[in-house]
Amino acid sequence: MSATYEVENRTAVITLNNPPVNGLSHATRAGIVDGLKMAMADKIVNSVVITGAGHAFSGGADVREFNTPKSFAEPTLHMVIAALEDAQKPVVAAVHSTAMGGGLELALACHYRVATAGAQIAMPEVKLGIVPGAGGTQRLPRLVGVETALNMIVSGNSVLSEDLAGTRLFDQMIEGDLMAGAIAFADKVADVRPLPKVRDIKIDCPNYETFFQQARITVSVQSANFPAPEKCVDCVAASVSMKFEDGMKVERENFLALLQTTESKALRHAFFGERAAGKIPDVPDDTPKRPIKSAAIIGAGTMGGGIAMNFANAGIPVMLVEMKPEALDKGLAAIRKNYENTLKKGKLTQQKFDERVGLIRGTLSYDDIKNADIVIEAVFEEMGVKEKVFRKLDEVMKPGAILSSNTSSLDLNKIADFTKRPQDVIGLHFFSPANVMKLVEIVRGEKTANDVLATTMALLKKIKKTGVVSGVCDGFIGNRMLDMYTRQAAFLLEEGCLPEQVDKAIEKYGFAMGPFRMGDLAGVDVSWAIRKRRIAERPDMEYSKIGDLLYEKGRYGQKNGGGWYDYKPGDRTPIPSLLVSEMIINHSKDIGVERRKISDQEIVERLIYALVNEAAYLLEEGIAQRASDVDIVYLTGYGFPRHRGGPMFYADTVGLSNVVVAMGKYALGRHGGFWKPAPLLAKLAAEGKTFN
Numbered sequence: 001m002s003a004t005y006e007v008e009n010r011t012a013v014i015t016l017n018n019p020p021v022n023g024l025s026h027a028t029r030a031g032i033v034d035g036l037k038m039a040m041a042d043k044i045v046n047s048v049v050i051t052g053a054g055h056a057f058s059g060g061a062d063v064r065e066f067n068t069p070k071s072f073a074e075p076t077l078h079m080v081i082a083a084l085e086d087a088q089k090p091v092v093a094a095v096h097s098t099a100m101g102g103g104l105e106l107a108l109a110c111h112y113r114v115a116t117a118g119a120q121i122a123m124p125e126v127k128l129g130i131v132p133g134a135g136g137t138q139r140l141p142r143l144v145g146v147e148t149a150l151n152m153i154v155s156g157n158s159v160l161s162e163d164l165a166g167t168r169l170f171d172q173m174i175e176g177d178l179m180a181g182a183i184a185f186a187d188k189v190a191d192v193r194p195l196p197k198v199r200d201i202k203i204d205c206p207n208y209e210t211f212f213q214q215a216r217i218t219v220s221v222q223s224a225n226f227p228a229p230e231k232c233v234d235c236v237a238a239s240v241s242m243k244f245e246d247g248m249k250v251e252r253e254n255f256l257a258l259l260q261t262t263e264s265k266a267l268r269h270a271f272f273g274e275r276a277a278g279k280i281p282d283v284p285d286d287t288p289k290r291p292i293k294s295a296a297i298i299g300a301g302t303m304g305g306g307i308a309m310n311f312a313n314a315g316i317p318v319m320l321v322e323m324k325p326e327a328l329d330k331g332l333a334a335i336r337k338n339y340e341n342t343l344k345k346g347k348l349t350q351q352k353f354d355e356r357v358g359l360i361r362g363t364l365s366y367d368d369i370k371n372a373d374i375v376i377e378a379v380f381e382e383m384g385v386k387e388k389v390f391r392k393l394d395e396v397m398k399p400g401a402i403l404s405s406n407t408s409s410l411d412l413n414k415i416a417d418f419t420k421r422p423q424d425v426i427g428l429h430f431f432s433p434a435n436v437m438k439l440v441e442i443v444r445g446e447k448t449a450n451d452v453l454a455t456t457m458a459l460l461k462k463i464k465k466t467g468v469v470s471g472v473c474d475g476f477i478g479n480r481m482l483d484m485y486t487r488q489a490a491f492l493l494e495e496g497c498l499p500e501q502v503d504k505a506i507e508k509y510g511f512a513m514g515p516f517r518m519g520d521l522a523g524v525d526v527s528w529a530i531r532k533r534r535i536a537e538r539p540d541m542e543y544s545k546i547g548d549l550l551y552e553k554g555r556y557g558q559k560n561g562g563g564w565y566d567y568k569p570g571d572r573t574p575i576p577s578l579l580v581s582e583m584i585i586n587h588s589k590d591i592g593v594e595r596r597k598i599s600d601q602e603i604v605e606r607l608i609y610a611l612v613n614e615a616a617y618l619l620e621e622g623i624a625q626r627a628s629d630v631d632i633v634y635l636t637g638y639g640f641p642r643h644r645g646g647p648m649f650y651a652d653t654v655g656l657s658n659v660v661v662a663m664g665k666y667a668l669g670r671h672g673g674f675w676k677p678a679p680l681l682a683k684l685a686a687e688g689k690t691f692n
């Protein structure tokens, strides 16, 4: 049963009951229509209340049925909406907790709406690259006003019900028991005729032409790569300038056209990819989980501090361990400062500030953390240091505690074997700044127990991170691919590009930051050290010496005022550097390469296909579970443009045979061996298949 039906006194109550968010599945839609029929047929019933069980009124479409025949099966949402609007007895939506997308559109079609405070009201369709498709763009402006509706529809962000209390959206805000209030309201309006329909409300927007002209300018600047926000404006404009039925046609046309765009497909791929990443084929959802009520972090440096904040933000007490009091004080002060900045910006209340700061404590003694349920090591990236820490943790931590490492590149299996409980050891690779970045690579060691994996997956959800499972290898999924990308970027410099040209081309493609700006942010010295280690391990690796030359000049990036770019003191704006250009041009001469003009297309192809080819190896080796996991790593951790769906999705849209052909062309140039297609890529391309 996805919707239940009861009668209380003279009011029929239809309750959506499709956990977790009362998504509008086929069965739920049918349940509503059946309930309405019963209510209309029952002579005793004089009104109807529709509400949602549990923690939502309705979260909208049931994503589990997305793109399945059930999502199109009758009664469609449009039919349900028509049945509600045309009902001959008043229908009151009793809104609480969440009313989003189709769920909100359902409420908008009712004759009346009542709500409790604290409900999240939203039309989030734009985040999937589409416009609301069931009348939302036409009814919402009639109820909350054009400006508020436009903001909600274009941003997709939610607004609290109490903030909309003064509008026509809610006929009454209910304090206390929602159902009692809703039934009392229904009883009060039971005999009012004619029944009010939102479609009949006349919109008042006297300066609408100027208003929408301005809105279009703002939206086109803010959403350069996405067609959907501009189409949202068109639809809301139609609600003002056209009759209701014609406005509905405009909405429908835009909805159907946007559904076919690559951008919308990419956004939907990202949405489903994030959900898929939470599934591990051999670790079922019902795997028992260990309770996590407290955490400890070893090392209060850049990463340790950020990681600690995630726990405090989720209400989990966390203890930071350092070796020296100065380092501990510095770490705790950095955390406090970070929270103070948020407080100053008004994004945190004083109470939350006190709570969060209060949940983070420091210590110099492992004795204080022995009862923690999980410990995350974030000390220096040296195997010797990690060994000492893990041997100590093995000695002091209570049995069953999860021991994890934030290592970016070291062998997790080795780290696990420093303990007598390798089954309890797992990698949790957070990204910097760890309190902001969504991605965490979950590194599954050879011996990591299934319940440890299941527990960390659930924990990451709780601290609002996107966890993606990776096997053990140098750099895991993200950084192993990044190595190929940055090596290719350096070859481009040798052959004719300057850093600013490479960065510009890839930023135009949509990346948040090009490889050289990113290099300056992460530190030229840091990448130099990683490169040295890799070359020692793989002496046959082909790479450009250009980064080493920069390092030898003492240009470490933003941290000392110059790297690939120059920087003015206190300013992070990159300024193309004459000295670096000269260094690059001379280097090309020294290695006998005749510089040539390189197109933006070549830059983008070489950088992206370098990622794609390495990812194909990762899939073959089983390091990455699925192509969409690779996409999620790049979308949430590396600034890959969301409207392109991630490197693998993008390669699919280009066509894998086209990718292989382009690689063949680049194989004729310098470092041709780099472009040997991974067997999986070659196979899929030959078979005309895709990664996703």
Ligand code: NAD
Pocket: 298, 299, 300, 301, 302, 303, 304, 321, 322, 323, 327, 377, 378, 379, 380, 381, 382, 385, 388, 389, 406, 407, 408, 409, 429, 430, 431, 432
């Ligand atoms: P950091 O140098 O900022 O901090 C390391 C901290 O660990 C220092 O405060 C140090 O005093 C402390 N420490 C060292 N040995 C210790 C010990 N035995 N006991 C307790 N404390 C000890 O380093 P970071 O950038 O925070 O990196 C930490 C780990 O996170 C490394 O493994 C690194 O590879 C990984 N990582 C870093 C980043 C990044 O961008 N910085 C990103 C992902 C992962």
